[in-house]
Amino acid sequence: MSEDFYEVLGVSRDASEEEIQQAYREKAREYHPDVSDDPDAEEKFKKAKKAKEVLLDDEKRRMYDQMGHERFEQAEKRGATGGGGAGGMGGMGGRGQGNPFGDMGGMNDIFEQFFGGGGGGRDAPRQGQDLKTRLSVSLEEAYEGLTRNLTVTRPETCPDCDGAGHPPDADAETCPECNGQGQTTRVQQTPLGRVQQTQTCRRCEGEGTLYSETCSTCGGEGKVRNEATLQVDIPPGIQDGQSLRMEGEGAPGESGGRNGDLLIEVRVEEHDQFDRDGDDLRFTKAVSFPQAVFGATVEVPTLDGSVEMDLDAGTQSGEVLRLQGKGMPRLRRRGHGDLYVQVQIVTPSDLNEEQHEALEAFAEAGGEEIDVEQGFFEKIKNSF
Ligand SMILES: [Zn+2]
Ligand SMILES: [Zn+2]
Structure with a gap:
């Protein structure tokens, strides 16, 4: 099979953007590894995708036409074509890894800080979110330390579709909105010049593929909310407001990314004595x-x-x-x-008669001049 991008897609050298997209869509449908029986389907799919990416980029297409296939590929390995997706994207997971600022040269790092990088499609491993919860312990419990069962409701990978969001036998179709890229590109004017900003495709939510059916268990989310009961070890001496981290007990990772953590903020209740x-x-x-x-x-x-x-x-x-x-x-x-x-x-407040007299005597013995208001017992005495 020829490597030439035009031949890969089966279009003429003066094919329009429209024709290239159409040709790519056909190839993608034919070779999509989810639907094709061809053992080389994945390889062919990648080639078609690569060809489309270059030919739909005006700048790259011009370079490709000038340099020819081999020199273009060499230049790309050196990064001279602007880097967008160069150097062999990792397998099917390539979408989303392309550099959205491909033709900005050395400015990439700065722009990635502004726009949060290239976003990563659904196939890029993504770490699950950290989840937070709270629990209260008494001061006695904080003194002793304890193991507490904690029930949390958290997202977990959907057991019915294994996180895919669609039944395994659902028909797959390349997303026409983004041509399977999972991303759409928008050109933005900034004080530093024209910048291409890449966004996750809304239609396929970055997946690049549309499916004929949605998993009914998770509604396509790939995740379900589940109650889990965890044993939390609370160490002796824990302070109010400190957090315990349970690694991997947060939201599930996606595409092989690791799970997030569960952070448990511990409240130590006030004590009535201490x-x-x-x-x-x-x-x-x-x-x-x-x-x-x-x-x-x-x-x-x-x-x-x-x-x-x-x-x-x-x-x-x-x-x-x-x-x-x-x-x-x-x-x-x-x-x-x-x-x-x-x-x-x-200070005693309910003296009996004996105490009262003793205390008066105590004061007098110390030379204290006290003008004791007629107290309770005096009153009783005088009433007889
Ligand atoms: Zn599901
Ligand atoms: Zn799409």
């Missing part, structure tokens, strides 16, 4: 006036059972004592933070 500050915990301990005055051993709760704490004689309200290593475990490290205990002296 405030958390990083790996440290804070707790307020209520003590009586005499305990503070004389010193005492008091019980303090921790997330790992209660402990005894010594209170010195003369402890002031608001004083903070540190219980080393009684805080949260350090995430993925050894050791624990500390527990800071703030002492709060409770």
Whole structure:
């Protein structure tokens, strides 16, 4: 089979754009690997596609006509023809990999930043999206670490069409909108000159092929939403707002691309006794006036059972004592933070008569002039 692009397509040297497209469509239909029995179909399909790409590009066609087939191919290998799709595109997956700014020479990198690159048709491997979800744990759970079952609804590859979006026996037809390229090209005027912008074909959504039937399970999406239950290991010491990443548990990749990840943001609930500050915990301990005055051993709760704490004689309200290593475990490290205990002296508010008198005596003994408002017990006494 001749390599000459005109002969590959079976058109004359002065064929119009229309004739070239028509010829390509026929070849594509004949040799589309999805429909043809010809063992060389894929190779022939690629050649026809290549021929069409060159002959439909005015600049390249002119070069091709001037140079002839062999010299053109050599020039293309060197990148001298502007690079668009040169150097042997990878198999059938070639569509979408062509450089949309083929004739802009060295400007490509800059323009790819502006327009997000050449987009990649459906056959280019694409990584699945990362998915995000949240879960809440108690402070106790964050202290211990735990394994939690998490049910997520996420897209998965359609089991009935294996992600193709159409039944395996559906008839395939080259998309007439983009001639199987999966992309349409639009010329745009920018401050830096004329730029060709390539877009995914709307009709075939970049696939380059239209199918007679759509998969009824996924409606052609190639994906279905499924509930999955995953076991999440939550390590001891996890902080509020931290995310766990489960690799490959996100949306499925396409055309061999890897799956995305599942990101789980962990919320650690507030605790009614402890405030958390990083790996440290804070707790307020209520003590009586005499305990503070004389010193005492008091019980303090921790997330790992209660402990005894010594209170010195003369402890002031608001004083903070540190219980080393009684805080949260350090995430993925050894050791624990500390527990800071703030002492709060409770002022008695429901004294009995005996306490009342004792406290008055206490004040007087200290030379304190107190003008005690007639209290409850005085009132009772005086009423007799
Ligand atoms: Zn399906
Ligand atoms: Zn199309």
